[in-house]
Amino acid sequence: MAFQFEILKKDLFSKARLGRIETEHGSFSTPAFLPVGTQGTVKSLTPEELVEVGVEAILGNAYHLYLRPGHGTIERLGGLHTFIHWDRPILTDSGGYQIFSLAKLRKISEDGVTFQSHIDGSLHFLTPEKVVEIQRTLGSDIAMVLDECIPYPSPYEYTKASTSLTTRWAKKSLEQKQETDPALFAIVQGGMYQDLREQSAQALVKMDFQGYAIGGVSVGEPKSLMRSVLEWTTPFLPENVPRYLMGVGTPEDILDAVMFGIDLFDCVLPTRNARNGMLFTSIGKMSIKQAQYAEDERPIDETCACYTCRHYSRAYLRHLYLANEILSPRLNTIHNLYYYMNFIKITQEAIREGRLLDFYKSRGLYFNGRPPLSPSPSRGEGEGGGDKAISCAIRL
Numbered sequence: 001m002a003f004q005f006e007i008l009k010k011d012l013f014s015k016a017r018l019g020r021i022e023t024e025h026g027s028f029s030t031p032a033f034l035p036v037g038t039q040g041t042v043k044s045l046t047p048e049e050l051v052e053v054g055v056e057a058i059l060g061n062a063y064h065l066y067l068r069p070g071h072g073t074i075e076r077l078g079g080l081h082t083f084i085h086w087d088r089p090i091l092t093d094s095g096g097y098q099i100f101s102l103a104k105l106r107k108i109s110e111d112g113v114t115f116q117s118h119i120d121g122s123l124h125f126l127t128p129e130k131v132v133e134i135q136r137t138l139g140s141d142i143a144m145v146l147d148e149c150i151p152y153p154s155p156y157e158y159t160k161a162s163t164s165l166t167t168r169w170a171k172k173s174l175e176q177k178q179e180t181d182p183a184l185f186a187i188v189q190g191g192m193y194q195d196l197r198e199q200s201a202q203a204l205v206k207m208d209f210q211g212y213a214i215g216g217v218s219v220g221e222p223k224s225l226m227r228s229v230l231e232w233t234t235p236f237l238p239e240n241v242p243r244y245l246m247g248v249g250t251p252e253d254i255l256d257a258v259m260f261g262i263d264l265f266d267c268v269l270p271t272r273n274a275r276n277g278m279l280f281t282s283i284g285k286m287s288i289k290q291a292q293y294a295e296d297e298r299p300i301d302e303t304c305a306c307y308t309c310r311h312y313s314r315a316y317l318r319h320l321y322l323a324n325e326i327l328s329p330r331l332n333t334i335h336n337l338y339y340y341m342n343f344i345k346i347t348q349e350a351i352r353e354g355r356l357l358d359f360y361k362s363r364g365l366y367f368n369g370r371p372p373l374s375p376s377p378s379r380g381e382g383e384g385g386g387d388k389a390i391s392c393a394i395r396l
């Protein structure tokens, strides 16, 4: 079935909506959280394990797969779904962000961007048209246009020129799109400037894409600014297509954005934190390496029904982490992704049953009123810390 988006229920007290996205590889409910499978794998888990924790769609990255193993190789091996043994929907990020954060010797021109591979230093030139072609070759279900990810902070004039270039690239991307291609989403930029966000959204909406993403957030800006970007941008986005907030975020960020009418999210937070021994629980975050868990027989979260919590103690998980065992990131990732998917499921149910506001208030009370189980991790561990939005680097 070709790409379709249907709104099943709208919340009365916010802009939140419950929806369903149909693709050729099946459908999934929104709001949705897509775990990050940059290299064609959600790190450490098999597709069967992803399904078991409730994952319905994943994110891949065109930049990484283009560089290695190469989109041509993947096409010859049957396309991305076959290659990675995942028969459900895949959204591919264009690589715009990665080019601007990972690649060396970047040079932007009207036609595209020249850069050096972060893997072997080889020189590449990617155009908006080529990026559409790469995602077609991969066989994604949802493709993203090439954009320039604007760093934070950036001066007004630079942001204005960059946003305008992203808009011209979006037009070229759309012109390149063929009937049987993946659904193509545009990316609203505009930095942290209200007028530029509005202009970006308005110009892109005129082009009639199949979905709209908000990019250029989670780049180290204060959380209040991320919320402002949502306030400035979402009123200009059409109701009847999906809206995607790229690279976000914590469960509370996601819930906030759902209230603004955002449907799709992706973030490496649950998977990367898992590998760092940082676990999400119903009463706060837990650092499994702490000595207090050395002989703790309880599961990570006594209210959690995931495979890890059904079978393993905090003491064992701490031991695996400290011994640097391969099973440690696997069991931790199973738990953290289950936590995220369950959080999304509860959010969907709250919208369906008309009690999202109560759920939001209860979460807000909890987030603001109770200390986490353990101190927040340092910024180096990818949490962004305090009042800062999570660094965009976690999208890698």
Ligand SMILES: [Zn+2]
Pocket (backbone or CB within 6 Å): 300, 301, 304, 305, 306, 307, 308, 309, 310, 334, 335, 338
């Ligand atoms: Zn669990």
